[in-house]
Each structure stands twice: as structure tokens, then as C-alpha cells.
Amino acid sequence: DGGITQSPKYLFRKEGQNVTLSCEQNLNHDAMYWYRQDPGQGLRLIYYSQIVNDFQKGDIAEGYSVSREKKESFPLTVTSAQKNPTAFYLCASSSTGSGRTGELFFGEGSRLTVL
Amino acid sequence: AQSVAQPEDQVNVAEGNPLTVKCTYSVSGNPYLFWYVQYPNRGLQFLLKYITGDNLVKGSYGFEAEFNKSQTSFHLKKPSALVSDSALYFCAVRDLRGGATNKLIFGTGTLLAVQP
Numbered sequence: 001d002g003g004i005t006q007s008p009k010y011l012f013r014k015e016g017q018n019v020t021l022s023c024e025q026n027l028n029h030d031a032m033y034w035y036r037q038d039p040g041q042g043l044r045l046i047y048y049s050q051i052v053n054d055f056q057k058g059d060i061a062e063g064y065s066v067s068r069e070k071k072e073s074f075p076l077t078v079t080s081a082q083k084n085p086t087a088f089y090l091c092a093s094s095s096t097g098s099g100r101t102g103e104l105f106f107g108e109g110s111r112l113t114v115l
Numbered sequence: 116a117q118s119v120a121q122p123e124d125q126v127n128v129a130e131g132n133p134l135t136v137k138c139t140y141s142v143s144g145n146p147y148l149f150w151y152v153q154y155p156n157r158g159l160q161f162l163l164k165y166i167t168g169d170n171l172v173k174g175s176y177g178f179e180a181e182f183n184k185s186q187t188s189f190h191l192k193k194p195s196a197l198v199s200d201s202a203l204y205f206c207a208v209r210d211l212r213g214g215a216t217n218k219l220i221f222g223t224g225t226l227l228a229v230q231p
Contacts, residue, residue: 004158040223042221042222042223058218090159102209103149103217104161107158108158109158
């Protein structure tokens, strides 16, 4: 079935370590997104990509990095520069073709805990 | 500035009663509005959207939403609540900053608790 796969589901990290979250989609969508979810704050956009080899910062990009080498994949690295990385991370994708109506399709999320 | 507000952190309703989850928005131009639902430790699931046309939009699982331009609102409704509707609900609007993308701005979420 078509969808978005995020891994790992749960991840623990020591302070000072970088960690990479995986996001793969087989929906043939051009656009992909990373959101961060914290209790009481909703979802905030970290990075997004409209096309392969191009990506843009969202509202809270500091301390994060991404790459988009393949259409299907949009990994997110949480670096040691991110001051408060403990959160639930959600990857999403959407179509950008003509007639697009804008809904995002989400993965099941990755919960990162920094010890 | 574009924004979405969900004024209620939690809504409590008895099973079988109608439910309403409120959302107001602020955008320049015509809004693209969305509702999503999230169950614990899961991703978001799309419920419905308003792009243009009829102000009453029907979506998944018996939910509907009413677009009111004069009140800049997009409230989510269901005629008869189920215990299984208990979840976190997010309202969102398309973010028009930076040109034509599908980025969404989300509200802070409303926890719906349906009592048996």
C-alpha cells in the first residue's frame, strides 16, 4: 500500500549526539515536510522540500539539517546544536501537480528523547 | 500574519450528543482550510478540507465542517459523538508565505473526550 514510513518509532539519544530520522514515501509526491510536535504547541514546520535537491527552512530550522537526494526520501538530522530536541517528529508529503488541493499525508511519527 | 486559533484545549461531550470543535483563522486572500485527527502516538489523519464552493463540507467518519467567511471560522461538527471519536483534533490553513506551496499552519489542537 502507498504511504509514508518513518523510522525509528522511538529513539533515545545522549546530549551532544547527532541523530538522523528516516522518512520514505511511495506516493510519488514531489513535496515533503518535517514538522515538530510539542504538547500544547501544535505542529511547527522545520524544513520542507518541493523538489529533489532543493529544500527550504521552515519556522524552526535551527539545529536541524535535511537532504533530498531522492524523490522518495527526506531524512532529518537533529544536531547537537538543537537545544531542546525531545519531541515527536512528523514527516509528511503532498502532491504539487496542477489541480492539487493541498492536503498533507503524514507518517506515524518518530519520538525522540534526549537523556 | 497568517494564523489559526483553536480556543478550546479540551471539549467534553457525552456519547450520542452533537459535538463542535472550534477553529478561527486569519489569512490574506481566500483560505484553504483543513481538519486533521491524531490518535495517541500516531500520525495525523486527514478528515476534510475547504477550498471553495459549498460552505458545509463533509468528510470522513461522519464529520463535517462549516466555513463562515464573515466570522473567519471553520468549526468541526458531528451530529452524534462516539467514544471512538476521542482524539486530538487539529485545524490548519495553507501557509501562503514563500509562494505556492502546500505548507500548512496548524492550530494548537483540541482534545475531544467523549464519555460513554
